[in-house]
Amino acid sequence: xxxxxxxxxxxxxxxxxxxxxxxxxxxxxxxxxxxxxxxxxxxxxxxxxxxxxxxxxxxxxxxxxxxxxxxxxxxxxxxxxxxxxxxxxxxxxxxxxxxxxxxxxxxxxxxxxxxxxxxxxxxxxxxxxxxxxxxxxxxxxxxxxxxxxxxxxxxxxxxxxxxxxxxxxxxxxxxxxxxxxxxxxxxxxxxxxxxxxxxxxxxxxxxxxxxxxxxxxxxxxxxxxxxxxxxxxxxxxxxxxxxxxxxxxxxxxxxxxxxxxxxxxxxxxxxxxxxxxxxxxxxxxxxxxxxxxxxxxxxxxxxxxxxxxxxxxxxxxxxxxxxxxxxxxxxxxxxxxxxxxxxxxxxxxxxxxxxxxxxxxxxxxxxxxxxxxxxxxxxxxxxxxxxxxxxxxxxxxxx
Amino acid sequence: xxxxxxxxxxxxxxxxxxxxxxxxxxxxxxxxxxxxxxxxxxxxxxxxxxxxxxxxxxxxxxxxxxxxxxxxxxxxxxxxxxxxxxxxxxxxxxxxxxxxxxxxxxxxxxxxxxxxxxxxxxxxxxxxxxxxxxxxxxxxxxxxxxxxxxxxxxxxxxxxxxxxxxxxxxxxxxxxxxxxxxxxxxxxxxxxxxxxxxxxxxxxxxxxxxxxxxxxxxxxxxxxxxxxxxxxxxxxxxxxxxxxxxxxxxxxxxxxxxxxxxxxxxxxxxxxxxxxxxxxxxx
Numbered sequence: 001x002x003x004x005x006x007x008x009x010x011x012x013x014x015x016x017x018x019x020x021x022x023x024x025x026x027x028x029x030x031x032x033x034x035x036x037x038x039x040x041x042x043x044x045x046x047x048x049x050x051x052x053x054x055x056x057x058x059x060x061x062x063x064x065x066x067x068x069x070x071x072x073x074x075x076x077x078x079x080x081x082x083x084x085x086x087x088x089x090x091x092x093x094x095x096x097x098x099x100x101x102x103x104x105x106x107x108x109x110x111x112x113x114x115x116x117x118x119x120x121x122x123x124x125x126x127x128x129x130x131x132x133x134x135x136x137x138x139x140x141x142x143x144x145x146x147x148x149x150x151x152x153x154x155x156x157x158x159x160x161x162x163x164x165x166x167x168x169x170x171x172x173x174x175x176x177x178x179x180x181x182x183x184x185x186x187x188x189x190x191x192x193x194x195x196x197x198x199x200x201x202x203x204x205x206x207x208x209x210x211x212x213x214x215x216x217x218x219x220x221x222x223x224x225x226x227x228x229x230x231x232x233x234x235x236x237x238x239x240x241x242x243x244x245x246x247x248x249x250x251x252x253x254x255x256x257x258x259x260x261x262x263x264x265x266x267x268x269x270x271x272x273x274x275x276x277x278x279x280x281x282x283x284x285x286x287x288x289x290x291x292x293x294x295x296x297x298x299x300x301x302x303x304x305x306x307x308x309x310x311x312x313x314x315x316x317x318x319x320x321x322x323x324x325x326x327x328x329x330x331x332x333x334x335x336x337x338x339x340x341x342x343x344x345x346x347x348x349x350x351x352x353x354x355x356x357x358x359x360x361x362x363x364x365x366x367x368x369x370x371x372x373x374x375x376x377x378x379x380x381x382x383x384x385x386x387x388x389x390x391x392x393x394x395x396x397x398x399x
Numbered sequence: 400x401x402x403x404x405x406x407x408x409x410x411x412x413x414x415x416x417x418x419x420x421x422x423x424x425x426x427x428x429x430x431x432x433x434x435x436x437x438x439x440x441x442x443x444x445x446x447x448x449x450x451x452x453x454x455x456x457x458x459x460x461x462x463x464x465x466x467x468x469x470x471x472x473x474x475x476x477x478x479x480x481x482x483x484x485x486x487x488x489x490x491x492x493x494x495x496x497x498x499x500x501x502x503x504x505x506x507x508x509x510x511x512x513x514x515x516x517x518x519x520x521x522x523x524x525x526x527x528x529x530x531x532x533x534x535x536x537x538x539x540x541x542x543x544x545x546x547x548x549x550x551x552x553x554x555x556x557x558x559x560x561x562x563x564x565x566x567x568x569x570x571x572x573x574x575x576x577x578x579x580x581x582x583x584x585x586x587x588x589x590x591x592x593x594x595x596x597x598x599x600x601x602x603x604x605x606x607x608x609x610x611x612x613x614x615x616x617x618x619x620x621x622x623x624x625x626x627x628x629x630x631x632x633x634x635x636x637x638x639x640x641x642x643x644x645x646x647x648x649x650x651x652x653x654x655x656x657x658x659x660x661x662x663x664x665x666x667x668x669x670x671x672x673x674x675x676x677x678x679x680x681x682x
Contacts, residue, residue: 008409016680072679076515079414079676089407091515099513104439113435116427117516168407 004088006169006200007051007074011083014044014069014224043069045224046083051202051217053088053168056195058211058218058232059204060239065221067204068173071095074202075171089168089200092118096173098158103147107138107157110146114161128164135186136160156183163190170194173204188380208236209347209378212278237277240349240374260297261329261356265290266372281379281387285343290336291356293329297366300329302337303355304372309348314385320360344386347379417519417675428520433527440528451535455491459484466604476606477637481540481547485636486603486628488536489561493569493624494594495529500573501580501587508682518675522573530566544636554634561631568623568660571667578674581681601628607646620652623660 017038043066051057061067072078074085075093100117101110111132115125133139136156146154162172194201195214205211211218211232218235220228220242228238266289267275279285291302305316321327321335329335352373356366418425441447463480466472476482500522504511507521545551580586601624602610610616619625626643633640647653 005409073414074412076412076415077512077679085412086409087412088409093515095513100510102435102439105435109435113431116424116431117510117514119421119424121423122427122431 003052003054005050006053006055006088007057007202008086009050009070009074009083010048010085012044012047012070012073012080012085013082014042014066014073014078014080016041016043042224044073044080047221047224047226048083049219049226049229051200053200054198055216056201056203056214058215058235059202059221060206060208060211060218060235061221061227062242066224067221068095070221071171071173071202071204087169090119091169091171092162092165092167093171094162094173095171097155097162101146101154101158104145106143106145107133107149108142110157111161115165118165118167120166128166132157132160132164135163137183159187163187163194168198169200169202171202171204174206185380208239208349209278209376211236211239212376213378233278236376240277240376260295260358260366261291261293261300262367263289263354263356263369263372264292264334266352266354268373268375277375279343279345279375279377281345281347281377282343285341286338287341288336288338289354290334293331293333293335295331297329297358299327299359299361300335300366301357301360302335303357305353305355306345307351307353308346308385309350312385314345314350343377344388345377346384346387347377349374349376415515415518415676415679417672418517425517425520428516429524429527432520432524433531436524436528437531440532448535451532452539455484455488455536456539459487462487462604472605472609477639478544478547478549481544481549482632482636483604484543485540485631486601488533488540489565489628489631490598490601490603490624491536492529492533493565494598495532496526496569497572497576498590498594499525499529501576501590503573504577504581504678505584505682512679512682518678519574519671522577522671523570526566526570526573529569549636552634552638554638557634558631561627561634564660565624565627567664568627571664573667574671575663575667578671578678581674581678597622597624601625602632603628606640608641612648617649617652620647621655621659623656623663626653626656 018041047066047070059067059070069078071093072095073080074087075091075095077093077095100114102113105113108129111129112122112125115128116122120128129142133142136153136159138153138157138160141149141153146157149157162170191214195216203210203215215232217230218232219226220235220239222242227242228235267287268277268279269275269286269288270279271284271286273286287304289302289304293300299320301318301320303316303318306314308314319337321329351371352375354367354369354372356368358364358366441450446453459480462483466483467474467479472479503521503525504518510516511518511521576586576590600619600622602619607616607619607625607629610619620643629641629643629646633642643653
């Protein structure tokens with residue numbers, strides 16, 4: 001044990017009874033004696049883990065994996081059916097930004113109300129106001145009713161309320177990166193600061209680059225069970241793997257029958273030849289693939305495309321066999337592709353697709369795999385699809 | 400490495416509940432939410448807080464016209480106009496408190512599902528808000544009482560003894576109704592009818608004296624609100640009026656009223672406590 005335990009979860013179970021036909025009215029309740037009208041959803045099964053003090057702990061999982069239910073149990077919003085949760089210190093849950101904000105009230109009143117809701121005394125809540133407004137850069141609007149705030153101002157206020165909370169333990173659900181670029185930078189800085197502080201954070205997200213960036217450790221939930229727990233990079237990778245396992249077709253899928261050429265291996269590596277699945281923004285990136293022909297293929301060409309999380313094809317390349325060898329592959333022959341990529345990818349998750357054609361004709365598809373590789377580019381300032389180098393300066397003219 | 404001495408102890412997390420989270424937090428939250436709600440009701444209206452005074456006065460004017468000019472109920476009742484106003488305001492506290500509380504937990508769905516805080520605050524804040532309005536209204540009522548020639552009496556000091564049981568009853572019903580309404584959305588609809596029925600089953604616009612002896616009168620006396628309102632009349636406006644004990648020919652209706660009162664209180668606390676941990680899931 002290196003540090004005292006801040007959160008101890010042992011054997012937590014949670015089942016939701018979901019009525020197949022919801023009994024919402026008295027008449028239905030009185031006339032429906034059949035109690036079998038619901039199905040049970042086992043949201044969490046015997047979950048046990050510990051979070052140490054000062055740790056930034058990530059919880060990841062697909063939708064419906066139980067991560068939000070777990071967070072709500074930690075936050076005392078749901079009652080667990082079994083097991084117990086113990087915590088050391090005061091807890092501030094942020095299940096959603098700006099919960100309980102009343103649009104009819106001013107920022108001043110909302111900050112106070114929110115503070116009290118989070119367990120502060122009114123005096124403490126009021127004394128926090130200045131710091132909250134300063135961080136949110138909203139000092140001038142303190143007495144404006146927040147229904148008149150722009151959505152950007154609102155998230156800044158909400159985020160700032162969260163950041164300025166002095167609770168020892170923070171529960172945060174998917175509330176990173178709000179506001180404009182400069183505010184996002186500020187948020188990122190604060191997260192780094194919290195990461196290195198004594199405060200304990202439990203952080204639920206879908207964003208694997210955030211997990212790798214901030215979390216000391218992480219946990220992957222799948223169908224209510226802990227699938228992986230430990231190093232955040234490893235958890236992020238197993239999350240991505242989990243996502244692709246359930247994709248309609250994997251790397252070995254082909255267009256029916258045995259493919260004439262299969263992709264034996266595909267990878268990314270760094271400058272030192274280490275295979276990687278996470279790349280820092282702007283760092284050198286090398287691509288490698290190994291293919292194997294199972295039959296004779298005339299005029300093969302290979303195409304790869306990089307798609308970002310929004311499904312946008314960001315870049316791609318295609319190539320054939322080199323000029324100095326016959327433009328044909330015999331059965332059993334192997335092809336190795338390798339080379340450097342200029343890494344201008346914006347931070348985010350990327351998926352690599354692969355196509356192989358014969359006779360250099362796009363109509364003659366030999367192999368098509370929608371997901372042969374996935375990787376994450378991490379780094380700050382994730383705006384846009386690509387990050388272009390720029391040298392832009394300002395100059396003042398006139399007078 | 401040893402745990403630092405400053406490290407807080409591990410403590411069991413109890414989960415959501417009706418109270419929970421410390422007493423001072425409960426009261427601060429209750430106060431803030433009530434004040435907020437109170438401010439909100441009148442915000443944006445031209446008359447602002449004046450509305451809380453004008454509204455009962457207008458209602459009072461209508462009823463006064465109907466019951467003194469058309470039905471002539473009040474002609475033999477001393478200080479009838481003031482009594483009517485007083486009763487309307489008193490019943491207004493009950494009606495606003497319970498009527499507002501019924502759907503309060505549903506209306507606050509957003510915060511119930513997303514934050515941890517004592518659930519009991521929600522219905523009680525509604526009652527407290529109604530109480531704020533009531534206090535403002537009472538200023539008007541006292542002004543009218545003096546204006547209409549009601550002589551100040553030492554029994555006015557006993558008013559808290561009227562208010563307390565009424566507030567407790569209102570809170571208990573608020574808890575019961577708001578918790579039940581999460582499960583059965585019909586409660587809100589049924590309650591509007593029951594509240595109207597209670598309005599007529601309580602001596603507000605008519606004196607208990609004119610009700611013929613018999614089952615009807617016994618039934619009215621078994622309404623827990625009746626003894627409260629009747630006693631209020633004696634202490635506040637008309638010392639010559641019958642107290643609920645003298646007007647009842649047998650003690651049974653009053654015993655039934657007391658039983659109903661206690662049952663509602665116990666049920667309110669019990670049901671709300673039982674439902675509180677699961678409210679967030681059922682919304």
